[in-house]
Amino acid sequence: MNVETWSRISTDAFTVAFFAYLAGMLAAFHHLAFRRRPVWVASIVLTAAGAAAHLVSVVTRGVAAERIPLGNMYEYSLALSFLVVVAYLIWVEGVARVRTLGGFVLAFATVTMAIAALFLHVGPAPLVPALNSYWRQIHVSSMIVSSSLLALGGVVTILYLAQDRRERREALPPIAGGSTALRSEEGAPHDLVPEADEPAEGRPTRRRGWLPPAAALDRLAYRLIAFAFPIWTFGVITGAIWAQEAWGRYWGWDPKETWSFITWTVFAGYLHARATSGWRGRRAAVIALIGFVSLLITYYAVNLWIVGLHSYAGVS
Amino acid sequence: MAAPALTLRSSTALAWRTLRSMRTALVLLLLLALASVAGSLVPQVGVAEARIAATFRDHPLRARIYEQLGLFDVYGSWWFTLLYVLLLVSLGACLLPRTRALVRNLRARPSPARELDGLRHYAEVSVGEDPDRAIAGARRLLRRRRFRVHRADGRPALAADKGLAREAGSLLFHWSFFLLLIGIVWGKGTGFTGTAVVVEGQTWVEAHANYDGTVREGRFFGEDHSGIRLEVEEFRATYRPTGQPEDFVTVGRLSRADGSVAREVEIRVNEPAVLDGVRFYQFGYGWAPVVEVERDGEPIASAPIVCTQATPPTGVSRLQLPWDCVLKLPSLRPQLALELVLWPDSRSLYALLDTGTAMPMFRAFAPVMTYRLYRGDLGLGSPQRTTVLDTSRMREVSSGAIGAGETVDLGDGVTMRFADLREYTVLQVGRDRGLWIVLLAAILLLVGLLPALYSSRRKLWVSAEPHDGGAMLKVGGFALHRRSQFEEEFARLVAELRRSSREEARA
Numbered sequence: 080m081n082v083e084t085w086s087r088i089s090t091d092a093f094t095v096a097f098f099a100y101l102a103g104m105l106a107a108f109h110h111l112a113f114r115r116r117p118v119w120v121a122s123i124v125l126t127a128a129g130a131a132a133h134l135v136s137v138v139t140r141g142v143a144a145e146r147i148p149l150g151n152m153y154e155y156s157l158a159l160s161f162l163v164v165v166a167y168l169i170w171v172e173g174v175a176r177v178r179t180l181g182g183f184v185l186a187f188a189t190v191t192m193a194i195a196a197l198f199l200h201v202g203p204a205p206l207v208p209a210l211n212s213y214w215r216q217i218h219v220s221s222m223i224v225s226s227s228l229l230a231l232g233g234v235v236t237i238l239y240l241a242q243d244r245r246e247r248r249e250a251l252p253p254i255a256g257g258s259t260a261l262r263s264e265e266g267a268p269h270d271l272v273p274e275a276d277e278p279a280e281g282r283p284t285r286r287r288g289w290l291p292p293a294a295a296l297d298r299l300a301y302r303l304i305a306f307a308f309p310i311w312t313f314g315v316i317t318g319a320i321w322a323q324e325a326w327g328r329y330w331g332w333d334p335k336e337t338w339s340f341i342t343w344t345v346f347a348g349y350l351h352a353r354a355t356s357g358w359r360g361r362r363a364a365v366i367a368l369i370g371f372v373s374l375l376i377t378y379y380a381v382n383l384w385i386v387g388l389h390s391y392a393g394v395s
Numbered sequence: 396m397a398a399p400a401l402t403l404r405s406s407t408a409l410a411w412r413t414l415r416s417m418r419t420a421l422v423l424l425l426l427l428a429l430a431s432v433a434g435s436l437v438p439q440v441g442v443a444e445a446r447i448a449a450t451f452r453d454h455p456l457r458a459r460i461y462e463q464l465g466l467f468d469v470y471g472s473w474w475f476t477l478l479y480v481l482l483l484v485s486l487g488a489c490l491l492p493r494t495r496a497l498v499r500n501l502r503a504r505p506s507p508a509r510e511l512d513g514l515r516h517y518a519e520v521s522v523g524e525d526p527d528r529a530i531a532g533a534r535r536l537l538r539r540r541r542f543r544v545h546r547a548d549g550r551p552a553l554a555a556d557k558g559l560a561r562e563a564g565s566l567l568f569h570w571s572f573f574l575l576l577i578g579i580v581w582g583k584g585t586g587f588t589g590t591a592v593v594v595e596g597q598t599w600v601e602a603h604a605n606y607d608g609t610v611r612e613g614r615f616f617g618e619d620h621s622g623i624r625l626e627v628e629e630f631r632a633t634y635r636p637t638g639q640p641e642d643f644v645t646v647g648r649l650s651r652a653d654g655s656v657a658r659e660v661e662i663r664v665n666e667p668a669v670l671d672g673v674r675f676y677q678f679g680y681g682w683a684p685v686v687e688v689e690r691d692g693e694p695i696a697s698a699p700i701v702c703t704q705a706t707p708p709t710g711v712s713r714l715q716l717p718w719d720c721v722l723k724l725p726s727l728r729p730q731l732a733l734e735l736v737l738w739p740d741s742r743s744l745y746a747l748l749d750t751g752t753a754m755p756m757f758r759a760f761a762p763v764m765t766y767r768l769y770r771g772d773l774g775l776g777s778p779q780r781t782t783v784l785d786t787s788r789m790r791e792v793s794s795g796a797i798g799a800g801e802t803v804d805l806g807d808g809v810t811m812r813f814a815d816l817r818e819y820t821v822l823q824v825g826r827d828r829g830l831w832i833v834l835l836a837a838i839l840l841l842v843g844l845l846p847a848l849y850s851s852r853r854k855l856w857v858s859a860e861p862h863d864g865g866a867m868l869k870v871g872g873f874a875l876h877r878r879s880q881f882e883e884e885f886a887r888l889v890a891e892l893r894r895s896s897r898e899e900a901r902a
Contacts, residue, residue, distance in 0.1 A: 321665075345425070
């Protein structure tokens with residue numbers, strides 16, 4: 080088979096995945112509103128089928144371009160949305176068993192894919208020499224993996240803030256939390272997140288409204304971000320190593336570098352905020368939200384609107 | 396006299412306390428992010444020089460305000476430096492007592508048992524062995540699980556803990572930033588970076604004078620340029636049929652100042668060449684016609700001329716643009732100068748004349764140059780660049796075209812021959828001795844981050860009392876982080892204690 084055939088398979092599979100996600104998203108929102116278990120099962124099946132088609136799209140794209148398909152913005156978006164969906168299936172549905180977030184996650188994935196298809200699409204082609212390095216594969220794949228987890232964390236954080244607001248407004252009488260006596264035992268000031276698993280004080284554990292309890296959403300967001308943060312750090316470091324190889328300096332405050340640093344700093348702030356009294360809960364979540372916006376700027380805006388060394392990444 | 400000293404001391408103490416607090420560190424961290432945002436929105440020195448010039452041209456007032464605030468060089472400005480120095484001081488103030496506490500904690504044994512049934516997790520296991528043997532069994536089990544275990548004196552009781560890696564990792568992560576900063580400052584301070592322009596067939600020596608003013612040396616640079624020699628044999632640029640660049644490579648030979656190591660090198664994008672810590676990166680390239688000028692048969696000039704290119708307008712590729720070169724002949728009276736426009740592939744020029752669109756030039760093909768000859772005063776008294784011609788005191792006397800291998804008569808017995816067309820390569824040359832420190836710091840940072848985020852501190856106590864001919868093991872414990880996980884771990888440990896005692900009993 081030739082390049083055109085592989086390329087067509089890739090775009091066809093992309094379309095299949097897109098519409099499967101769209102249908103899965105509708106089913107998930109239906110489930111959120113009316114709680115019919117078969118509808119939830121349908122949404123999972125549709126999402127899994129979409130993810131399978133999505134994987135086909137990624138692989139055939141790589142075959143068509145004769146390289147790992149992480150060379151331009153279209154391919155990044157393809158991989159990013161795929162990983163967001165896979166992370167959601169494994170983590171949110173599988174591990175955390177939160178059954179109500181599918182619609183929001185799929186909305187994020189479909190918007191990412193729509194932007195990719197409408198504005199970022201380029202045909203499969205070999206890379207310019209500047210991108211031709213094995214560091215690219217390590218750097219880009221770790222950035223994509225961490226971005227997808229951070230994006231998922233961002234979606235969950237938005238839902239946390241919504242649910243937290245609802246719980247506050249309903250002004251539930253505080254329920255005495257678990258044992259708080261041990262809290263101050265080792266309250267080291269700079270320690271990263273000592274209270275990771277602790278639900279916010281005085282909050283109910285039963286469900287209010289459509290969403291899971293705020294404490295559960297907060298915990299889920301934290302876990303996603305805490306998992307993604309070292310991968311992001313690794314991605315920035317390998318990016319610096321690649322920059323040293325390609326441009327002769329490991330750090331030059333190029334806009335993409337600057338924004339990846341900003342995103343890193345904001346999420347580091349989030350992790351610390353969760354360990355600081357008076358910053359836990361809403362304030363920390365707002366920082367995570369800023370991090371989410373910063374992530375989107377790092378991902379899109381820098382390549383599309385700000386001129387720099389990374390602006391060659393496939394969009395002209 | 397005591398009162399002001401006290402005020403000073405107490406205000407210093409207050410400042411120190413404020414600086415040490417996590418809240419301050421957090422605010423400083425977020426301010427640093429905010430400052431970086433400013434740096435990505437305003438064009439920066441060394442990244443977007445052209446846009447800075449445009450700002451000065453189009454919005455002079457705004458540009459002056461930006462300049463006063465240091466916004467064109469955010470990352471080198473005093474306030475950015477102040478921010479990260481404050482952050483590091485705050486960090487250090489926080490890390491010192493924590494490090495001392497960790498060392499104390501590492502040396503100390505796990506503290507002895509207290510009221511076990513008051514702990515968050517508590518279980519009782521009745522076993523068939525006597526208390527001493529049961530405790531020995533529990534000790535083996537906990538050791539296997541990598542707990543630090545301490546047996547109380549004289550009593551059948553254990554104190555165990557695990558997860559100091561969390562605090563150690565967190566400290567390693569944070570201390571690494573100091574190492575990172577040392578690596579950056581030392582590496583940049585003692586290093587240099589500049590660009591070398593070398594024509595095929597020429598040898599370039601790594602020395603201050605040979606950078607043509609492009610070299611930037613660090614603050615503590617000891618004038619120790621390496622004297623490394625680079626002979627460039629060939630530069631090759633290859634393109635795909637679509638016009639997409641495929642490969643840029645400089646082929647040459649590197650040797651030390653004393654002529655020792657001579658090594659063949661191929662310098663590509665993403666594949667720098669290194670000798671004694673001096674790195675050569677493929678950065679750019681261009682064309683250099685060899686022009687021989689003679690007067691009455693006497694050679695006056697015979698050297699490759701490095702040509703430059705204007706910035707292409709939007710929609711036009713660099714490959715479609717001709718190259719501009721200047722040849723100054725100061726030894727003649729009156730002085731002569733040639734302004735040359737080089738078309739490496741003459742078909743491109745003909746296409747431009749025919750259709751109005753120049754063809755992209757991938758390689759040399761019957762190269763041709765158009766020229767203008769100027770006569771008058773070059774004005775060499777004032778400093779000027781070799782690639783720019785000042786024609787204010789000169790007059791154009793003739794113009795024409797010359798193909799490769801041809802000779803033209805410029806009048807007054809002066810002839811010009813287009814002898815050869817070569818390429819030149821532009822290499823970025825630099826040395827940064829701090830690279831290894833920076834890399835080490837980055838690795839340590841990452842190594843520390845993992846336990847800091849994922850490991851958790853937990854404490855466990857076991858005591859045994861005689862019970863029913865055997866013993867009753869009381870197990871209590873708690874975790875400071877990741878509590879839901881500890882719940883499972885605790886249940887597993889208790890189950891294992893029960894199982895191992897049963898196995899012992901059977902044996």
